[in-house]
Amino acid sequence: MIRAVVFDIGETLVRDDRYWASWADWLGMPRHTVSALVGAVVSQSRDNADALRLIRPGIDVDAEYAAREAAGRGEHLDESDLYPDVRPALAALRALGIRVVIAGNQSAKAGDLLRRLDLPADLVATSAEWGVAKPAQEFFARVLDEAGTLSYETVYVGDHPANDLFPARQAGLLTAHLRRGPWGHLWAGDPDVVGAADWRIDNLTQLLPIAEAGGSGV
Secondary structure, eight states, X not given: OXXXXXXXXXXXXXXXXXXXXXXXXXXXXXXXXXXXXXXXXXXXXXXXXXXXXXXXXXXOHHHHHHHHHHTTOSOOOOGGGBOTXXXXXHHHHHHTTOEEEEEXXXXXXXXXXXXXXTOSOSEEEEHHHHTOOTTXXXXXXXXXXXXXXXXXXXXXXXXXXXXXXXXXXXXXXXXXXXXXXXXXXXXXXXXXXXHHOSEEESSGGGHHHHHHTTTTTO
């Protein structure tokens, strides 16, 4: 039986368009250039922040983040940043009596902004708030602790194989790989991804029949 579904945040629930566009504007670069560089580093399995380091070698990303916040040009999230299937899927899962948890590698401010959206979720948390980030196994141990479920009763849903799929599976969780965003599309057909995912989905509403069936067929 599936008792909890845990969701990654970036490019699973929330579009990253605004995030990278705001960095491009802050650095005085064309938005297309930043997007292209993010795609380039992603394809090389590098940290996506390396795109900023290519634009400005030696940049202190944390310091620039703080400067943006101080200038009133920092992180922002509103309803338009959510993918359209988010609210219906999360609400339907909760209606089935399944615990819905949102937990991903994000800043503390992102966690606060997400909670202000009043999503149909039992818990919203970020790596910055927990003090541990994916792909560390401690992150997934915290996920299970907060969900109050056993690993084989819990599905982790995400787009990034190295941060979401592989470490969640290593921790014993069930996994759903979402074909969304650059990471999800780039590695959708990778044999390792295909082999490691219990389910491969294109839309969050595809989780509903999986949950209703209790995960049978894994």
